[in-house]
Amino acid sequence: MRLILDFDGTITQKDTIGELAQAAIDLQRRRTGRHLQPVWDDAVQAYLKDYESYKANFYPPEASRKDVEAETNFLAGLKDIEEASLSRVSQSGIFAGLQRDDFFQMGVDAVLSGRVSKTEGFEELLQSAESKGLKVDVTSVNWSKAFIEGVLHPQHLGVAANDISEKGEIKGPRSLGGVRITTSPDKLNALRQITQTGQRVLYFGDSTIDMQCLLYSHGVIIAKDATSSLLSMLSRIGIDVPHIGNLQNHPHTKLFWARDFREVLASGALEQGQ
Numbered sequence: 001m002r003l004i005l006d007f008d009g010t011i012t013q014k015d016t017i018g019e020l021a022q023a024a025i026d027l028q029r030r031r032t033g034r035h036l037q038p039v040w041d042d043a044v045q046a047y048l049k050d051y052e053s054y055k056a057n058f059y060p061p062e063a064s065r066k067d068v069e070a071e072t073n074f075l076a077g078l079k080d081i082e083e084a085s086l087s088r089v090s091q092s093g094i095f096a097g098l099q100r101d102d103f104f105q106m107g108v109d110a111v112l113s114g115r116v117s118k119t120e121g122f123e124e125l126l127q128s129a130e131s132k133g134l135k136v137d138v139t140s141v142n143w144s145k146a147f148i149e150g151v152l153h154p155q156h157l158g159v160a161a162n163d164i165s166e167k168g169e170i171k172g173p174r175s176l177g178g179v180r181i182t183t184s185p186d187k188l189n190a191l192r193q194i195t196q197t198g199q200r201v202l203y204f205g206d207s208t209i210d211m212q213c214l215l216y217s218h219g220v221i222i223a224k225d226a227t228s229s230l231l232s233m234l235s236r237i238g239i240d241v242p243h244i245g246n247l248q249n250h251p252h253t254k255l256f257w258a259r260d261f262r263e264v265l266a267s268g269a270l271e272q273g274q
Helices: 007-011 017-032 035-057 070-077 079-091 100-112 122-131 146-153 182-196 208-216 228-237 242-248 261-267
Strands: 004-007 134-137 159-162 201-205 218-222 253-256
Touching: 004 007, 004 017, 004 182, 007 134, 007 146, 017 035, 035 079, 070 182, 070 218, 100 146, 100 201, 100 228, 122 134, 122 261, 134 182, 146 159, 146 201, 159 182, 182 208, 208 228, 242 253, 242 261, 253 261
Parallel strands: 004 134, 004 201, 134 159, 201 218, 218 253
Antiparallel strands: none
16 A cells, blocks of 8 residues: 655645745845745735636536536646646746755745644654555645655655746646646646556545545545535535544445544554555
């Protein structure tokens, strides 16, 4: 069995894109005197406007999407919006001239300062996986692989994620031919690149963008409670997800939810795949 984890909101307690952008803006101000906060704010607002427009005009509307296929089509259709957003950010200059080491250090500093916190039990999960000989990888739509590696430091895990060039352009991983990871289908492609055909996978994710990866083999949704947006969406399309504390009572169920990794370890989920 192979463990594959989403990063933002799964390994970390909250999304870190804002932290990454803010750290870059602050560094640019110190190094170059440029004030790029307004440019970033404009990029965020443009993305939100595009997303809301897409959501409002997509057919069938949310309430009428009742199966995996319909929801997959909705998630796949976000590609143009996500790509436009990454292009806006790339052109904004907030990352221009920054090096890989800068992004790595941003990740390290974010954890040391407490601005980024990891989900309870993450280190214990890695220790348990190592003791069982289970390989652990990370896949993410985050913009900076180096930033992720900084947050994970001193742990060294395989990371399939976008990265940022010295020109400040967000690029896709070479393993995917440079295609940027921005959507649910992109994450599924990354997962397939990481794993071997037929290999049992236990995927951990927290958001709708993780849906296809969670349904690929076996999955655990990280959620504060049973009302998370992902759990609500899955319920709408006919997939009921039990809490992982009931794992032993659902021997044929492949998808559970947990509040953190300590609940995952207590459930015995890692023993099931050995």
